[in-house]
Amino acid sequence: MSYLEFLAEFGPRFVDGSVVTAMQTVLAAALAIAIAVAMGLMRLSRSVPVRWFATVYIEIFRGTSLLVQLYWIFFVLPLFGISLEKFTAGFVAVGMNLGAYGAELVRGAILSVPKGQWEAALALNMSPAKRMIRVIFPQAFLNMLPPWGNLLIELLKGTALVSLISVADLMFESKQINSTTFLSAQAFGTALVIYYVMSRFVITPFMRWLERVMARKMGRA
Amino acid sequence: MTKETLSDFPLELEGADVPMVRFSKVTKRYGDLTVLDSLDLDVAEGEMVTIIGPSGSGKTTVLRMLMTLETINEGVIYVDGKPLTHMPGNGGLVPADNRYLRKMRANIGMCFQHFNLFPHMTAIENCMEGPVHVLGLPKREARERSEELLEMVGMADKRDQHPSRLSGGQQQRVAIARALAMRPKVMLFDEVTSALDPEVIGEVTNVIRRLVAEHNLTMLMVTHQMGFAKDISDRVCFFFGGRIEEQGKPEDLFGNPQRERTQQFLSAVKEAS
Ligand SMILES: Nc1ncnc2c1ncn2[C@@H]1O[C@H](COP(=O)(O)OP(=O)(O)OP(=O)(O)O)[C@@H](O)[C@H]1O
Ligand SMILES: [Mg+2]
Numbered sequence: 249m250s251y252l253e254f255l256a257e258f259g260p261r262f263v264d265g266s267v268v269t270a271m272q273t274v275l276a277a278a279l280a281i282a283i284a285v286a287m288g289l290m291r292l293s294r295s296v297p298v299r300w301f302a303t304v305y306i307e308i309f310r311g312t313s314l315l316v317q318l319y320w321i322f323f324v325l326p327l328f329g330i331s332l333e334k335f336t337a338g339f340v341a342v343g344m345n346l347g348a349y350g351a352e353l354v355r356g357a358i359l360s361v362p363k364g365q366w367e368a369a370l371a372l373n374m375s376p377a378k379r380m381i382r383v384i385f386p387q388a389f390l391n392m393l394p395p396w397g398n399l400l401i402e403l404l405k406g407t408a409l410v411s412l413i414s415v416a417d418l419m420f421e422s423k424q425i426n427s428t429t430f431l432s433a434q435a436f437g438t439a440l441v442i443y444y445v446m447s448r449f450v451i452t453p454f455m456r457w458l459e460r461v462m463a464r465k466m467g468r469a
Numbered sequence: 470m471t472k473e474t475l476s477d478f479p480l481e482l483e484g485a486d487v488p489m490v491r492f493s494k495v496t497k498r499y500g501d502l503t504v505l506d507s508l509d510l511d512v513a514e515g516e517m518v519t520i521i522g523p524s525g526s527g528k529t530t531v532l533r534m535l536m537t538l539e540t541i542n543e544g545v546i547y548v549d550g551k552p553l554t555h556m557p558g559n560g561g562l563v564p565a566d567n568r569y570l571r572k573m574r575a576n577i578g579m580c581f582q583h584f585n586l587f588p589h590m591t592a593i594e595n596c597m598e599g600p601v602h603v604l605g606l607p608k609r610e611a612r613e614r615s616e617e618l619l620e621m622v623g624m625a626d627k628r629d630q631h632p633s634r635l636s637g638g639q640q641q642r643v644a645i646a647r648a649l650a651m652r653p654k655v656m657l658f659d660e661v662t663s664a665l666d667p668e669v670i671g672e673v674t675n676v677i678r679r680l681v682a683e684h685n686l687t688m689l690m691v692t693h694q695m696g697f698a699k700d701i702s703d704r705v706c707f708f709f710g711g712r713i714e715e716q717g718k719p720e721d722l723f724g725n726p727q728r729e730r731t732q733q734f735l736s737a738v739k740e741a742s
Contacts, residue, residue, distance in 0.1 A: 368585035368644075371536050372599035372651060373574045382602055386589045466589035467631020 254434045258425050265421030266442055272335075272407040272417055273446075276342035277400055283347025288354025289380075302351065309348030315409050317341050322413045338410030338417075346403045353399065357392035358384060390462050397455035401447040408443070418442055475545065476561035482550040489514040489687040490535065490655060495544035497530055497711075504530045506711040507544065512655075515685040519698040519719075522708030523734060528691040531708075532657040535689065536579045537570060548576050549654060578653030582660040584640040586632040592619060592643045593628040599651045611650070618646035622676045638669030642676055649680075656680070658690040662697075670694070677701065695738055699723050707731045 249257075290302035309317065318341040322334060332340060361384050369379040411420035422439040426432050478493060490512040497505040504527045512518050520528045533539045534546060537554060545562060546553040555562035556569045565573070586595050596615035600606040606614070619625045622642035632640050641661055648656060658677065662670045674697050680686060681701050692698050698705055699719040706716040707730075715728045726732045 362585075364581060364583055364585035365587065367536075367538055368581065368587070370538060370574075371577075371579040371581075371648070373571055373603050374599070375571070375603075378602055382598065383587055387587075390589070467591065467633050468588070 249429075249431070251434060254429075254431060255438070258429075258435075258438075261421045261425060262418065262438055262442065265416060265418035265439075266446075268335075268416055268420075269404070269407055269418040269443075270446070272339045272342065272410055272415065273400075273404045275339040276346065276403055276407060279340065279343025280345075280347040280350050280399075280403060283344060284350025284354050287347065287351035288358065291351060291355045292358060306348045306351050309345050314341065314345045314406055315412065317345055318409055318413060334410075334413045334415050337413060338407070338415040342403060342406050342410065346399060346406060349402075350396070350399055353392045353395050354388070357388035360391050361387045386466065390459075390466055390468070393455060393459045393462065397452060397459075400451050400455065404447055404451060405443065474559040474561040474563050475555065478545045478552070478555075478562055480552070480557045480562065482547050486513070487550040488512055488547070489516070489549055490689070491547040492531070493545045493547065495534065495546060496542045497527070497534060497539065498542050504711050505534070508712060510706065510713060512687055512689060514654075514687055516703045517681050517688045517690065517701060519702040519705045520689065520691045520708055521693070521695065521698060521705060521734075522714075526708040527711040528708050529659055530711075532579065532659050532689060532691060535655070535657060536577055537574055548573060575651070576654045577657065578648035578651055578655070579657040580641070580644050580648055580659065580661045582663050584632070584637070584644045584664075586640050586644055586647070588632050591629050591631055592624055592635070592646075595632070595643055596647045596650045599647065604651065615646065615650055618649050619643070621679070622646045623672070636669060637665045638672040641665065641673045645673075645676055645680075653686075655687045655689065658688065658692070660691050660693065662692070662694060693738070695723065695735070695742075707734065709734075 255262075287302045287305055290298050291306070293299050293302075318337070321332060321341045321344075322337040325332065365383055365387065366379060369383040374382065407417060408419040411417055411423060414420065418439055422435045426435040429435065482488070482491065488511040490510070492508045492510040495505055495508045496503065508527075508531070510531070520531060522528055530539060534541060535548070535553070541554050545555055551573065552562055552565070553573050554565050554570065556565040557563075586592075587598065590598060593612065593615050596618060597608070597611040600611035600614060601608055604611075616625065616628065619628050622645055624639060624642050624646065627635060627639060627643075632643070635643065645661075661677075662673050665673065674694070677690070678701055681688070690698075690702075702719045704716060705719050705722045706713050707722065707726075707728075708714065709730050715722060715726060715731045722731070723735065726735055
């Protein structure tokens with residue numbers, strides 16, 4: 249079977265798998281961003297319990313393996329009465345894991361905003377929330393875009409693990425094709441190329457574009 | 470911040486000539502280092518007081534405490550007769566809560582040595598930020614007010630530029646407009662020309678001169694420019710070791726300083742320039 253024939257036969261399944269991978273990536277990214285912002289801010293909170301909660305969260309999710317977390321969420325949580333569908337369990341696990349890494353980016357970016365900006369905002373009598381939302385966060389956001397680009401690529405690659413709980417993503421389809429055809433090089437080679445294209449030709453350019461747009465908006469271009 | 474109730478300070482200053490600003494036995498420490506040592510200082514309404522003194526003598530600290538950027542260890546600061554970081558309670562004065570602090574902070578505006586403009590906002594957005602998002606003015610009104618002020622500081626034509634496109638002198642003028650847009654009763658200037666190239670210092674000092682001449686603002690200014698201080702101040706305070714070593718009218722303090730430390734400082738400054 250030539251590679252073209254291979255593609256003609258299995259192309260649609262690669263497409264289906266890629267769509268699922270893309271959906272997993274987008275949903276996990278949205279969750280990761282929300283968690284990262286929340287945990288990053290909580291890490292900077294004045295309240296000790298709040299800070300402590302965020303630290304424990306970050307430690308657990310960064311200190312243990314994503315695969316184990318995924319299995320926990322899919323196989324162990326139901327024992328405590330929380331059952332998630334496999335598709336949901338997949339992006340929730342990836343999002344919660346990468347969100348813990350993102351939290352440190354958020355925290356670092358906020359701390360990197362010069363102290364004078366906080367002081368100027370206070371001198372204008374802004375409330376703590378306004379200071380954060382109007383002055384600090386927009387600047388921190390611009391600072392953290394480049395590392396977020398890397399993190400989102402990690403996240404995309406991380407979604408391959410959801411195949412292990414039978415979410416029919418790109419990796420899952422490739423494995424299925426491999427096990428029925430034994431064309432390992434074609435099956436996993438195609439997957440490899442698609443992952444690469446998604447990260448280098450979709451995520452990276454998107455992040456560059458976002459950086460440019462934000463930099464222009466903030467007068468740094 | 471003192472946690473206990475202060476009972477030997479008045480809850481409010483009353484009488485005919487309540488100063489706009491009063492430091493009453495104010496002490497500020499960082500660890501073992503006493504930066505302000507039981508400082509007493511009054512500034513009358515509409516008065517321009519300049520603070521001079523050697524590095525580390527506590528000049529910036531005075532302004533930062535007034536702006537509530539630093540906490541107070543002992544004593545009370547009054548602004549317009551009311552305690553700044555304390556409020557009545559428990560039969561005396563207790564540390565103020567956030568609501569009280571925000572009400573009092575509205576009286577004060579500050580300009581910093583390094584401008585601290587918001588880099589993600591244009592000149593006019595910097596000026597409108599406080600009026601819109603703190604005072605709650607309608608955008609149109611805030612814009613008018615900001616345009617007027619930018620006009621006054623000579624920055625109207627650069628209103629839509631981001632700070633990164635402006636020179637230091639221009640940024641500082643925008644920062645002055647931004648502070649004034651909040652209509653404070655007291656303006657604080659901390660070495661606002663120190664970070665500027667010599668040739669643009671005049672742009673900024675001229676704005677301050679105009680403020681002094683045309684407005685009845687109460688101002689406290691820290692500067693190393695003795696000539697400028699001499700020109701525009703109603704009173705000059707020479708700080709040394711967290712205390713006022715000597716103060717007086719500029720012509721007296723510069724022309725005929727009484728204390729030895731003042732004389733030494735002034736002659737050292739003269740030599741350096
Ligand atoms: N956050 C801080 N922690 C510890 N020490 C501080 C802090 N801020 C200021 N100081 C110290 O307090 C003293 C007074 O500082 P301040 O900034 O008021 O001096 P200054 O008179 O403004 O000096 P300069 O002319 O150099 O600006 C200095 O010895 C300084 O090192
Ligand atoms: Mg200083």
